[in-house]
Amino acid sequence: MSSCRFCKRPLVTSFVDLGLSPLSNALIPADRSEAGERSYPLHAYLCESCLLVQLEEFESPATIFSDYVYFSSYSTTWLRHAREFCDSMVARLGLGGDAFVMELASNDGYLLRNIVDRGIRCLGIEPAANVAAVARDRGIPTEVVFFGLESARRLIETHGPADLIVANNVLAHVPDINDFTAGIAVALRPGGTVSIEFPHLLQLIDNVQFDTIYHEHYSYLSLAFIERLFAAHGLAVWDVEELPTHGGSLRILGRHADDPRGTAAAVERVRSSERAAGLLDAATYREFGPRVLKVKRDILRFLLDAQADGRTVAAYGAAAKGNTLLNYCGIKGDLVRFVADLNPHKQGCLLPGSRIPVMPPECIAERRPDYVMILPWNLREEIAAQLAGIRAWGGRFVTAIPDLQVF
Numbered sequence: 001m002s003s004c005r006f007c008k009r010p011l012v013t014s015f016v017d018l019g020l021s022p023l024s025n026a027l028i029p030a031d032r033s034e035a036g037e038r039s040y041p042l043h044a045y046l047c048e049s050c051l052l053v054q055l056e057e058f059e060s061p062a063t064i065f066s067d068y069v070y071f072s073s074y075s076t077t078w079l080r081h082a083r084e085f086c087d088s089m090v091a092r093l094g095l096g097g098d099a100f101v102m103e104l105a106s107n108d109g110y111l112l113r114n115i116v117d118r119g120i121r122c123l124g125i126e127p128a129a130n131v132a133a134v135a136r137d138r139g140i141p142t143e144v145v146f147f148g149l150e151s152a153r154r155l156i157e158t159h160g161p162a163d164l165i166v167a168n169n170v171l172a173h174v175p176d177i178n179d180f181t182a183g184i185a186v187a188l189r190p191g192g193t194v195s196i197e198f199p200h201l202l203q204l205i206d207n208v209q210f211d212t213i214y215h216e217h218y219s220y221l222s223l224a225f226i227e228r229l230f231a232a233h234g235l236a237v238w239d240v241e242e243l244p245t246h247g248g249s250l251r252i253l254g255r256h257a258d259d260p261r262g263t264a265a266a267v268e269r270v271r272s273s274e275r276a277a278g279l280l281d282a283a284t285y286r287e288f289g290p291r292v293l294k295v296k297r298d299i300l301r302f303l304l305d306a307q308a309d310g311r312t313v314a315a316y317g318a319a320a321k322g323n324t325l326l327n328y329c330g331i332k333g334d335l336v337r338f339v340a341d342l343n344p345h346k347q348g349c350l351l352p353g354s355r356i357p358v359m360p361p362e363c364i365a366e367r368r369p370d371y372v373m374i375l376p377w378n379l380r381e382e383i384a385a386q387l388a389g390i391r392a393w394g395g396r397f398v399t400a401i402p403d404l405q406v407f
Contacts, residue, residue, distance in 0.1 A: 002056045004047035011045040016289045018042040021327045024214035024320035027349035046285040053220035057175045077382045086114035102162035104147045105170035109135030152183035161189035168197040172217045181233045194254040202277050203248030207402040210292045211321040223270045239264040247378045296329045299400040303335040311370035315339040318346045318358045322375025327353040373398040
């Protein structure tokens with residue numbers, strides 16, 4: 001059995017076992033449809049010592065992220081979220097023309113373009129060269145590198161330390177979580193702020209969001225764990241905000257431990273909510289697996305009944321979370337005919353494992369399925385609005401998590 005990536009204690013407590021699965025973003029080009037795939041155990045464990053829920057590392061970040069298919073700019077909801085974040089942080093921290101903002105895992109520049117527009121110096125750190133090239137084309141200074149202690153030291157030699165470090169939805173993607181956090185401590189200017197967003201483990205458990213578990217996400221995070229992590233690297237949490245993104249996230253604002261800023265009341269409120277939800281009790285984690293099995297049974301029952309009734313089902317959103325759901329449930333093209341996605345980098349490919357073809361959104365109107373299953377349920381309202389035309393032929397939407405809903 002492996003050991004905890006933070007505290008190195010043995011991992012013995014199972015959180016949920018989702019069987020074997022290929023990498024969730026490893027889409028297959030149509031001309032390689034006959035090629036085999038590698039699958040890995042998708043089994044999440046709890047470290048009872050530090051309360052980190054985690055997967056074992058089977059593939060390196062270089063294999064997963066060096067040529068990536070996720071582009072943040074294809075979600076209007078996420079673009080708005082990034083713009084509102086920048087508005088808020090610039091005002092709250094008083095960032096002016098002499099400030100320096102660094103974003104870790106900056107993707108295609110979706111967030112930093114708001115910083116550039118304000119005339120504030122910034123730098124994106126993005127390990128996927130293909131995605132970083134898009135950001136550079138948009139005028140966003142971007143370094144292609146995996147962030148950690150060594151790269152942080154090199155970066156501040158060239159660019160200086162940052163007044164604000166942004167790390168949205170990246171901490172979970174880092175296998176060496178200690179090295180990454182140590183790098184933040186080095187790159188953060190005295191008096192600076194680090195803003196880290198991540199899906200909240202409390203919401204994952206409460207809403208049975210097991211499909212957010214996939215190999216690219218090495219860790220599943222709570223405030224209780226983040227405070228332990230920060231303390232180990234000379235950092236401290238000074239504020240926290242609960243967000244609706246990704247089914248319920250936290251935005252953690254951190255500082256150097258010797259920074260005189262006090263701790264906001266919201267920090268204790270979230271601590272209390274985690275205690276009340278049982279996140280400090282290992283029994284809570286052991287009870288998760290049976291709830292996941294119920295979701296699997298319900299969606300399979302629905303799809304089999306639809307097939308028996310002669311109704312067709314398509315899906316929308318070739319998202320990583322959708323691939324976890326499809327592969328855990330054993331859903332293939334006989335039950336879900338195709339998945340539509342706005343991202344042209346995914347169109348024409350096959351989903352890993354299930355081999356369901358990815359097509360442009362226009363195929364929904366052309367083929368008129370009876371049901372459209374929304375796989376990225378966190379964008380349910382946005383997608384349902386975009387595809388409202390399916391009601392013209394009596395089409396309906398389906399989501400599987402936290403429970404089966406047809407609407």
